[in-house]
Amino acid sequence: MGRSPCCESEHMNKGAWSKEEDERLIAYIKRHGEGCWRSLPKAAGLLRCGKSCRLRWINYLRPDLKRGNFSDEEDELIITLHSLLGNKWSLIAARLPGRTDNEIKNYWNTHIKRKLHARGIDPQTHRPLDYTSTAGAGAGAAATHTICSNANNSGNKATPHSTTCEELSSSSTPPPLRAAKKRLNSLASAVVTVREEEESTNNSMSSDVTTTTTTTAEEVQVQLINNKNGINMDEDGGANADLDLSLCLSVHRPKTIIRNNSTSSTASTELLRSPPPLPVHGHREVFLSLGFHPDARHACSGTSCSAPTATTLDLLSDPSSHPISGASSYWF
DNA sequence: AAGCCGGCCAACCGCACGTGG
DNA sequence: TCCACGTGCGGTTGGCCGGCT
Numbered sequence A: 001m002g003r004s005p006c007c008e009s010e011h012m013n014k015g016a017w018s019k020e021e022d023e024r025l026i027a028y029i030k031r032h033g034e035g036c037w038r039s040l041p042k043a044a045g046l047l048r049c050g051k052s053c054r055l056r057w058i059n060y061l062r063p064d065l066k067r068g069n070f071s072d073e074e075d076e077l078i079i080t081l082h083s084l085l086g087n088k089w090s091l092i093a094a095r096l097p098g099r100t101d102n103e104i105k106n107y108w109n110t111h112i113k114r115k116l117h118a119r120g121i122d123p124q125t126h127r128p129l130d131y132t133s134t135a136g137a138g139a140g141a142a143a144t145h146t147i148c149s150n151a152n153n154s155g156n157k158a159t160p161h162s163t164t165c166e167e168l169s170s171s172s173t174p175p176p177l178r179a180a181k182k183r184l185n186s187l188a189s190a191v192v193t194v195r196e197e198e199e200s201t202n203n204s205m206s207s208d209v210t211t212t213t214t215t216t217a218e219e220v221q222v223q224l225i226n227n228k229n230g231i232n233m234d235e236d237g238g239a240n241a242d243l244d245l246s247l248c249l250s251v252h253r254p255k256t257i258i259r260n261n262s263t264s265s266t267a268s269t270e271l272l273r274s275p276p277p278l279p280v281h282g283h284r285e286v287f288l289s290l291g292f293h294p295d296a297r298h299a300c301s302g303t304s305c306s307a308p309t310a311t312t313l314d315l316l317s318d319p320s321s322h323p324i325s326g327a328s329s330y331w332f
Numbered sequence B: 001a002a003g004c005c006g007g008c009c010a011a012c013c014g015c016a017c018g019t020g021g
Numbered sequence C: 001t002c003c004a005c006g007t008g009c010g011g012t013t014g015g016c017c018g019g020c021t
Helices: A019-032 A040-044 A050-061 A072-085 A089-094 A101-119 A165-171 A176-189 A262-273 A294-301 A310-317
Strands: A190-193 A218-227 A230-233 A245-251 A256-259
Touching: A019 A040, A019 A050, A040 A050, A050 A101, A072 A089, A072 A101, A089 A101
Parallel strands: none
Antiparallel strands: A190 A256, A218 A230, A218 A245
């Protein structure tokens, strides 16, 4: 079974934090910075477990947190990202500066779910609520970006009502969509990290998947379209004239590619291997982008599919706007 | 005024996974 | 290769609060 709880001590405080505790934590982190959460409580004179301190700091005390209501733009961005990533709250939060995963998760459960229901959209699948009863009969017409990408939530306990893409595939979705969903699930689960300091050594590849990705650049594109006929997918990741929405993942000379979801390991490996290797790039960075295919906007204009809002589109398509750009580690 | 109810959200819990010895 | 440890993630819980009856 799992590890024993980190806060076994009977002398640990639990529950709401007092003002004094907050001040102690803030003062300590200001002096010593984040990290070493396990030892922090003792060093800071707090009767809390490290995990609790970390949570309190990240979700509440961090100075860069944006308090207050979510804007409409944030709402739409969350919906779009959720349609792409599923319940990957930390990934979604990474795209909303000043917002925490916990905050977004709560906001989703209390506001956006209701909002989507009011629009007649299933918040889990991003499909029309009556999709299953009218599947194949143009039911997708009412949806905008009703992409099923609800990943399997990192192996956590599945909620009884959660609907995975595979379940949908096996029941009501047209065959061409299956591969798209599978691949998108894999994408949503993939974790890409790079350590710049290791880059200089140009060595020490990680165990499993790196054998397939060592010195070549690989580019993976998941391209999805949602129009009157439902969602279409170019399974080979190539150009698709009907593109509406694309999820692009580019990995240039990765040092480490890891999966964070055991249930998708096979698919992830396939994902990394499947596209033909591109010529070796001179880049030494990992470039990771989540965005819309440049062709998408043009191709979409001639169809009934609806384009994302300008704000959403810009946020997603402009790598320079990514909160994580410039960081030495990228998580996807 | 009191009790009930539902929404909200901070915090907790269990687990997965990377890392280093 | 194995194991313990540290960290982070996502689901769930429980207490607070405001509205309603």
